[in-house]
Amino acid sequence: MLSFSRIVFSGPFWAMFITLLSSGSLAVSTIPQLWNTHFGSGGFKLVRIMSKNSSFTRYQLEYPSDGLKIQGFVNVPSKGTAHPVVVMLHGYVTPSRYRTLDYTTRYADDLARSGFIVFHPNFRGQGGSQGKADADPFRSDYVRDTLNLIGQIRKQKGKGILKGFNGNVGLWGHSMGGGVALKTLVADPLIKAAVLYAPMSGDEAKNLKRIQMWSGGTRGKELSRYSAKTIAQHSALNYLGQVSTAIRVHHGTADTEVPFSWTKELCEKAKGQGLNIRCTSYASAGHIFTGKTDQAFRAEVKIFLKQHL
Template identity: 45%
Template sequence: MRLLHLLLAHTLLLVASLALGQNPKTIAELTRLRYGGGTLVAERVLERNPSFTRYLVRYPSDGLTMYGFMNVPNTAGRFPVVIVIHGYVNPATYRTLAYTTRYADSLARAGFVTLHPNLRGHGLSQGSPEQGASRVLYAREILDLAAIVRAQAGRGALEKALPSVGLMGHSMGGGIAQRVAVLDPQIRAVLLYGTMHGDDLKNARQICFVFTNRQRGCDELNTPPETLAQISPINFYARIRAQVQVHHGTADTQTPYAWAGEICAALRKNNVSHQCFTYPGAGHTFRNSDFTLLMERAGSFFRKALY
């Protein structure tokens, strides 16, 4: 009977592996893909102010044309790049300048080229929004963008960019940033803010039961645990070469504050250079003094890690 169970488990894993091979999801499968290619193009100026110029930009990923905006400091010189990854916004109401614009703007004023991509199916970006909890396709877009930045830095639309790339991800964007950091050893700094978990089973439960009343994110709950473990970034933190900061409010009702502690414990266990900051009474999106402190810490963090 035990042999029969073992053979059945092996068969289930083989079937899952074959299915995933058609649409790579596991960390091992994603490491075998090549990222980048193509060029980031500035289509037009969206805004000029004393600190920076904002451009509408596009770049290719996975056969799609992706859009977003880029803030470039007006002062002379070249600057590290921070990719700011937005959290969940209803794709039907999403616009190019999302709620995370203020984070990109603050970092641009602090002396960074900031890229704010609109994930597939959001704003002008082609494709359909990703429905699952893992957000693997979103991560592939960021991996492509980071590779393009490094290859194109100093030329064209990225003339003032250095090939030094960091990530800032809020909520869903934080979950995406964790996957990217595990897969791309050239990412040098990752800031996680009110982040989703690195364990996709916990993300699936939160999305399915808490966020959407069983409308989204439930498919992963039917995925064999052994397979889901091979998808979840938290099981591969040892691959991270970036410095990491974690920022979380104790009153966050979307992504539980306890998750930050679990992420920080896993980073510590895997000897990842990291800092963890608690914001007493802060919710999922920081305001007022909490926002000011977050951005002060972010500027200092990226300045030390990326220059």
């Protein structure tokens, strides 16, 4: 079980370590290493009000992670007294084109209108966050950004915008963010519920092969640089026995970006190990849902999160 406490570094060695970590050189963690790492030092802060309506207020968010300043936004409901938290993790957008209020904003707003406090971080190197995007082929640096935020949320329970926080944290992740969410819930057994929307594979070898294809060979070359053992230690599918989170997976059968077969594999393995998981397929739906499919997806997500958070 993870513990969330403050780590104090001092001396020239640690100064050099923090410099390397901030550049993305050392922030590559296997899943067992994530279990043995303390997350949540420091605390998030609200930079400014971005917008306000009758349902929620959106604040610009900033928080520390591995010596970096990570930005994003948080939606805080205007009504009610007991609110669970959902941490929403975005999918891959070309880092130079990614913006804080990107395509996942509508999902965050929908949940906020339903009474959830929604934290939406921008992964490092994207949307004003410090650091280098795509520095870690296994995206464990994004997992670290997520775990640090969750630790800070728990630590600040009952204060400020978390005065009405009921203590329950859930995850919502799309595509790349779905893969990050899967690895995060493997690392943190206290996460109550997770929504995986067209998620990347829990097998990192498959992810790297797919990334090679997407990028025309400019990315994903790490597949030949790491041993099968190392890749296995980064792959969430090999650690499903550690999971106690309630999981719902949603995937379109016509997804041309992330293969639907990856979700089938995850669901079969998770069910085989007795996990609380339900998987919903959407006939002829693509990577990002639209129309009635999107409406059905959103409705199911809210029912599930209200039940478990």
